[in-house]
Every structure is written in C-alpha cells, then in structure tokens.
Amino acid sequence: MNHPEPRRAAPTLCSIRITRFAVFWRRLAIACAVVSAATAPVVTAAEGQAEIHVGQTSPQESVAGALRVQAGDLINYQIVLSGDANRDAYGLRVTETWPEGLEFIDASATPAGAAVFDAVTSELTWYVDAPADATAILDVTARVLSTAMGETLDGSLAVAGVDALVDKPLQIAVQTSANVDLAVVGTSSRTRTGELFQITYAMTVTNNGPDPASDVVLEIVIDPITFNEIESGFFTNVPAGACDEDTLICQFGDLDVGASIDFDAVAQVHIDSTPIGIPFDFRVSSNDIEVDESNNQISVTESLPEVESDDGGGALGPVFLLALLLRRRKALVRLV
Numbered sequence: 001m002n003h004p005e006p007r008r009a010a011p012t013l014c015s016i017r018i019t020r021f022a023v024f025w026r027r028l029a030i031a032c033a034v035v036s037a038a039t040a041p042v043v044t045a046a047e048g049q050a051e052i053h054v055g056q057t058s059p060q061e062s063v064a065g066a067l068r069v070q071a072g073d074l075i076n077y078q079i080v081l082s083g084d085a086n087r088d089a090y091g092l093r094v095t096e097t098w099p100e101g102l103e104f105i106d107a108s109a110t111p112a113g114a115a116v117f118d119a120v121t122s123e124l125t126w127y128v129d130a131p132a133d134a135t136a137i138l139d140v141t142a143r144v145l146s147t148a149m150g151e152t153l154d155g156s157l158a159v160a161g162v163d164a165l166v167d168k169p170l171q172i173a174v175q176t177s178a179n180v181d182l183a184v185v186g187t188s189s190r191t192r193t194g195e196l197f198q199i200t201y202a203m204t205v206t207n208n209g210p211d212p213a214s215d216v217v218l219e220i221v222i223d224p225i226t227f228n229e230i231e232s233g234f235f236t237n238v239p240a241g242a243c244d245e246d247t248l249i250c251q252f253g254d255l256d257v258g259a260s261i262d263f264d265a266v267a268q269v270h271i272d273s274t275p276i277g278i279p280f281d282f283r284v285s286s287n288d289i290e291v292d293e294s295n296n297q298i299s300v301t302e303s304l305p306e307v308e309s310d311d312g313g314g315a316l317g318p319v320f321l322l323a324l325l326l327r328r329r330k331a332l333v334r335l336v
Helices: 020-031 034-038 224-229
Strands: 053-057 066-069 074-080 089-097 104-110 113-117 123-130 135-143 156-160 171-174 180-193 197-208 212-221 230-231 248-255 261-268 274-285 297-304 323-328
Touching: 053 156, 066 074, 074 089, 074 123, 104 113, 104 123, 123 135, 180 212, 180 224, 180 274, 180 297, 197 212, 197 248, 197 274, 197 297, 224 274, 248 261, 261 274
Parallel strands: 066 171
Antiparallel strands: 053 074, 074 135, 089 123, 089 156, 104 135, 113 123, 180 197, 197 261, 212 248, 212 274, 230 261, 261 323, 274 297
C-alpha cells in the first residue's frame, strides 16, 4: 500500500503542433464573452511532450482528507494547474463535475480566463493555457445546501486537450445535527520472524452516543521517518471499497450508539533498523457534531530492541504497505 502522499511520477503527455492562426483565434475566443468561450475548440501546442498536473487545495479545515463544513456554509477552494517546466500547452479545458448539494457562487481565474458553470449538468469548465513552468489558479466559491446534511460529497476533475496527472478532488463532509462521542483506543505487540519484526496494533473504534454516527472515517497517520523504516504489509479481510490504499483512510459507514469496530493494523520492520520506535496515529471522525474531541485520536508506539542480523541482512527497500485486518464487529455496521 502506498504512503498517503502520492509518489508516482506524472505521466508523459502527447503534444499536437498548431499554427499561429489557431492560437490567435483561441486567445480571441477566451477574451470574448463567456458564451463564446464555452464554444471554443480544444487544442494543444508543444514542441515534444509536456507534463501537466491539476489538483485542488483549500484553506478550510480538513479532517481525514475531507473539508468539514455545516449546511449553509460557504466553501472556498482552488483548482491549481502546473505547467511543464520546458514546454507550452494551450487551449486546455479543465472540467469539475459537482455532486448534488452544492450551489455555485463564483469562480475567477489567475491569470484571467473564462470559467463557466452549467447548472443543468453541474459542471464547472475552466478554459486555460499552461505556458512552460507556469501556474494557473481557479478560485471557486460554493454554498453547501441543507439537503446535503450528513452526506460526504464527492466530485470529479478531468482535463481535455492534453494528458495530465489529475489529483482526486476534495471531499466535502457536511455535518448533521446529531451529537456523537467517537473514541479510538488500542495497544501494540510484536513478534519476530527471521529478519523482520511484525508489529500488531490492536485498535477499537466506539460510538458512545448519544446519537448514531454517520459516515465514520478512520485515518492512519505515519510520519515520514517511520514511513522509511516500514518494509512490507498488505490489506486483508477488509470489505471492498472500505479502505483507500493510497491515503490510509477507511470509511466504515454508520455506527450505532454503543457499537464498535475492532481491527488490527500490522507493519513489518527489518531488524537492521533497530533499535527504533514505530508510532502510528489513529484518528476517527464522522459527519456529526463531536461532543468530546479528546478521545478521537491516539498515538500507539511499539519500541523494537536492537538485534544483530544473522547474515548481514540489509534493508528490503523503502516499499511501504500497511496491513489492516478487520477482526470482528460487536454490532452491525453499514459500510459505504
């Protein structure tokens, strides 16, 4: 399983040569009214290949990878396009498809460009260029509707006109009016198998009420130093779709009052790394009003003693996977 921060390289991009005449008309269309921009053709221009990256960011509070908001709140975020370091790409079209539950308020681009929201298709389309080594930003404002209470809203991003590395859009977690007290507790233990220590973090998430919890999310946070010491692992016995192997976030659905979820998080560390402590942070949240935040997070550390390798060993490499074993349920939990 990958570390929460994406580490894969951006894909290379195909380029298409266009004439100065096409570039002129493209720029003229973007300078015209929004209606004209909405019908502008999508073309690209580059000598060779280009690498484009598109992602989202927001200054607002984020919990387990999602913006945590209430119905009626305004949300502000940016769509950021980073151009290739050496080549230009022109006439790109970035389209964000919105989930139900959001009302479009405003969008403005830097540098100036056309951005059009279609209320029928719930699509926000941004017409943008990507000159070499340049960054373009679209500032977006939306309002969360009351119909979205208790929902986790997911949209999508796509780029037309060039291949691009596109990050997963921000999730928006809309609070309900319910009051819950989620808690996470756990212990750790270790066993040695050959050149590896296997560490087991036995964890429990519980809803102490007074109301049922909606969209319970568990986030596992591992600092970079610890990350480099973990050799291997795997996901097993986890319902399909419950856990994201890239972000280390698990979505366990609704959790009734008094119900709990038990699971093990298992990691392997080579004995050449010892002595060392291996801390994991476990954070639990939901789309509800949390009445006691003091028990929503716990850091569990297993200290490994110094051990001499029998054959000189050596690290297996910085490959990281996490083993998350779902052991049992003390109550019925609807999984998302």
